[in-house]
Amino acid sequence: MESNVEQNLSLVTALVTSVLGLNPSLPFVFCEQVFRLYQLQSAAMRRRRAREMMARGRRLRQYLRRRRAFLLSSIAAVFSLSSSTGRSVWVRKRSQTFWAAAEDFDEEEWKSQFRLSRSTFDYLAELIGPAITRRRTTYREPIEPRRRLAIALWWYAKSGEYRTIAAMFGVGIATVCLIIRQVTAAIVDRLYPRFVRLPSGKRLEETIGGFRERCYPQCAGALGATHIPICTPKEHKEEPSDYINMRGWHSIILQAVVDHNVCFTDVYAGWPGCSHNSTVLAGSDLLLRAEDSPVGSLFPWEKSIMIDGVEVPVHLIGDASYPLKPWLMKGYSQHQLSPEQRRFTHTLTSARSVVDAAFTRLKGRWQCLQKKNDINHTMMARVVTACCVLHNICEMQGDSFFPEWNILVSPPGNSFRQPDVTAYDGGTYGNSELIRDSISDNLLSLLQY
Known part of the structure; x- marks a missing residue:
């Protein structure tokens, strides 16, 4: 083993002296240091090459995943456009009995429910409709602005429980709370400076x-x-x-x-x-x-x-x-x-x-x-x-x-009497x-x- 190392050192010494034009009678210690440096540089190059190969493989895998995702999304989009069946899994079907019947109310019944006439309701819907309209998505249709306004007005007028209003208008309980806040913000932000x-x-x-x-x-x-x-x-x-x-x-x-x-x-x-x-x-x-x-x-x-x-x-x-x-x-x-x-x-x-x-x-x-x-x-x-x-x-x-x-x-027995x-x-x-x-x-x- 030692003879192989000495042989390699002698070869390196001869190579260095021939390439650099140095004196062949260099000390053995110098030749050993040059050989060690050569080994370190070779190991660093091998590690760098291994890292580059790993990075190249990782980029290739990411490219293949993105291409597969793009192909799958494209296929899903084609099927969604060509299919006429709805996604029943996305939305729970709810009854809209009250709201469906409200469209046929006469003027007196409409006003008793919403505390304003149908013409005033239409006027309000025109004023704040753009502010309470929500964008239509692939999965579901948004609640129309008129129904949103009707939900808020019915809560203002009757102050019923969210659960009751949700059942009447065919929406979720949390949706009722959210709609009341959205309609309130639209009225205050858009109409207050104009009417007050x-x-x-x-x-x-x-x-x-x-x-x-x-x-x-x-x-x-x-x-x-x-x-x-x-x-x-x-x-x-x-x-x-x-x-x-x-x-x-x-x-x-x-x-x-x-x-x-x-x-x-x-x-x-x-x-x-x-x-x-x-x-x-x-x-x-x-x-x-x-x-x-x-x-x-x-x-x-x-x-x-x-x-x-x-x-x-x-x-x-x-x-x-x-x-x-x-x-x-x-x-x-x-x-x-x-x-x-x-x-x-x-x-x-x-x-x-x-x-x-x-x-x-x-x-x-x-x-x-x-x-x-x-x-x-x-x-x-x-x-x-x-x-x-x-x-x-x-x-x-x-x-x-x-x-x-x-x-x-x-009302009789009202506990909320005004302070003097x-x-x-x-x-x-x-x-x-x-x-x-x-x-x-x-x-x-x-x-x-």
Whole structure:
């Protein structure tokens, strides 16, 4: 063995000296190092070649798998196009007895089920149809937009269980929950800016004239609040006790501005039920728009009226729970009132009755606002906003409100009684008292202006 190694070393020495032109009498140690280097380089080349062969085989196997998958998918596509049989394994067949019968309902039956006329339903379907339409896939046909809208409207109107609605419309229980969220988002995102906004231009003139017919001048809307029941919040970041109102049940607060036609012109929902109405107002965009306005009002200063040296702006009216501001008037609270002050307070309260009428119609038409629903309170705030938008659309479309719906707002033994109004105990702002006294003393003159 040693003779073979010496023979190889001698051969390497002779090869190196001949190739490099070196002296043949090199030391043996140098020749041994050259031989070892030659062995290492040869081993590295063999390993590199083995790795390249493995990579080439792996790429070949991947190519064959992709080609086989492509061929199989192509064959499946050809069979799916040429075959007329449906894939019953993908979708469970469900009965649509109610929805199939609903297409043949007369106008009265349709309205009793969905709380709006068929023409208004068609109008809504046209407005939000593109937002709730789902793409058709190879495996199943999507639920048509009209049925999606009908599912959401029936839940708003009846507030039934998901299982019941699923059986009526032939969909899954989870699908009902998903559709309600999708339709609610479409209504709030697409229709709220269009149908809920403070009056301006010609609408502002009509609103002021409408309240003048109610014997109150310079008014562009009435401000009020109501409590909507919710389930106990379960999020760790929320404190459930914050949502318990003075009546002892969990709720969120809906703050709204209502015009003379009992339509909402501003909606703000979601504050915990324990909050005072003035606190809700302080956190709303309504106050920010009024306070940050260059003229300190929600409406153009050109609409103001000068009376006895006092400029009376176009303003909102509220109850005793709100602060007195130049753009927000309320009645007198003290007991010893002059005849003019009593007349002013009575007139303001009478004009502000549009708020109670709007809330009554809202809850009577959409019964989901009268019970605790098994949805997150944040989502419930969006449901409330969507119902306000639908209320406005129904009023603008001339959909009549059935008298029997009023009975459902306060049924006998209803545990969700509204909390009593707590008066605001803060101070007044700016020249608000002077404006109120001027209106009180010159009420008849302002009505004839």
